[in-house]
Amino acid sequence: MFQDVTRLYKEEKDNVKVTLIESQKILPSFDYRLQSYAEKKLNERKNFKLLNAYVTEVLSNGVKLKDGTFLPCGLVVWSTGLAPREFTRRLDAKRNKQGQIVTDEYLRVISDKSLNSYAVGDCSSIQHNPLPCTAQVAERQGRYIAKSLNKEAKSGYVSKPFIFKSQGMLAYIGENKALSDLPEFKLKGLPSWLLWRSAYLTRLGSWRLRIQVPLDWFKSYMFGRDTSRF
Numbered sequence: 001m002f003q004d005v006t007r008l009y010k011e012e013k014d015n016v017k018v019t020l021i022e023s024q025k026i027l028p029s030f031d032y033r034l035q036s037y038a039e040k041k042l043n044e045r046k047n048f049k050l051l052n053a054y055v056t057e058v059l060s061n062g063v064k065l066k067d068g069t070f071l072p073c074g075l076v077v078w079s080t081g082l083a084p085r086e087f088t089r090r091l092d093a094k095r096n097k098q099g100q101i102v103t104d105e106y107l108r109v110i111s112d113k114s115l116n117s118y119a120v121g122d123c124s125s126i127q128h129n130p131l132p133c134t135a136q137v138a139e140r141q142g143r144y145i146a147k148s149l150n151k152e153a154k155s156g157y158v159s160k161p162f163i164f165k166s167q168g169m170l171a172y173i174g175e176n177k178a179l180s181d182l183p184e185f186k187l188k189g190l191p192s193w194l195l196w197r198s199a200y201l202t203r204l205g206s207w208r209l210r211i212q213v214p215l216d217w218f219k220s221y222m223f224g225r226d227t228s229r230f
């Protein structure tokens with residue numbers, strides 16, 4: 001955002017300030033060394049502040065913090081978590097505190113006694129084994145369901161329960177720096193950013209996207225992000 005605004009409104013360059021408010025720690029699931037690195041890099045940024053505080057209210061002209069401080073601002077980007085969609089909320093199925101549909105370890109909706117309904121991805125949570133809401137989990141569950149339904153149709157037997165083994169986590173922290181927290185190694189900075197980009201390229205599902213995505217990256221690198229609206 002900082003890069004885009006200062007590119008498009010050069011005269012406002014010095015007035016653009018970003019405050020990232022986090023009530024606990026940023027990137028809590030990452031190794032503490034990578035977490036500290038991210039904190040350090042964010043704090044080093046010009047016109048950027050990482051604030052450890054709890055937001056109690058968002059108003060039209062700023063946010064209120066738990067200690068009573070009022071932080072004036074022109075734009076608030078709220079990203080504190082996921083909420084289920086209306087459709088998921090309306091379903092007559094057992095749900096957890098977060099509103100996710102509870103499944104057994106075969107990803108079957110437990111409140112459906114016929115055991116013919118499945119729920120995967122962000123909208124669901126495995127009983128006694130909640131997993132993070134990430135694309136990695138959703139993709140793996142999708143593959144598992146496809147395999148297990150085919151197996152059941154052919155042999156009549158249910159597959160083994162779904163087991164999630166994390167392949168690690170990658171996160172971009174801006175300015176061509178990223179974090180890689182993999183079971184085999186940890187990486188940070190530019191090398192990690194290259195790994196992050198390469199990893200995403202390998203996950204693209206069609207040749208159209210494999211060509212389009214690097215071209216989009218190149219265009220953004222050369223000319224900044226395309227902010228036009230269609």
Ligand SMILES: Cc1cc2nc3c(=O)[nH]c(=O)nc-3n(C[C@H](O)[C@H](O)[C@H](O)COP(=O)(O)OP(=O)(O)OC[C@H]3O[C@@H](n4cnc5c(N)ncnc54)[C@H](O)[C@@H]3O)c2cc1C
Pocket residue numbers: 085087120121122123133134135136137138
């Ligand atoms: C900003 C952001 C950044 C993220 N970054 C990462 C990341 O770096 N790495 C990572 O692993 N994960 C990341 N995630 C999480 C990841 O995107 C999700 O975990 C993943 O997309 C979940 O997949 P899903 O198929 O369960 O749900 P979704 O991808 O949300 O797909 C659900 C689909 O269902 C459709 N739908 C909803 N209601 C209906 C309806 N009534 N009828 C028909 N269709 C409907 C929706 O349009 C949508 O296409 C990020 C999420 C966000 C929001």
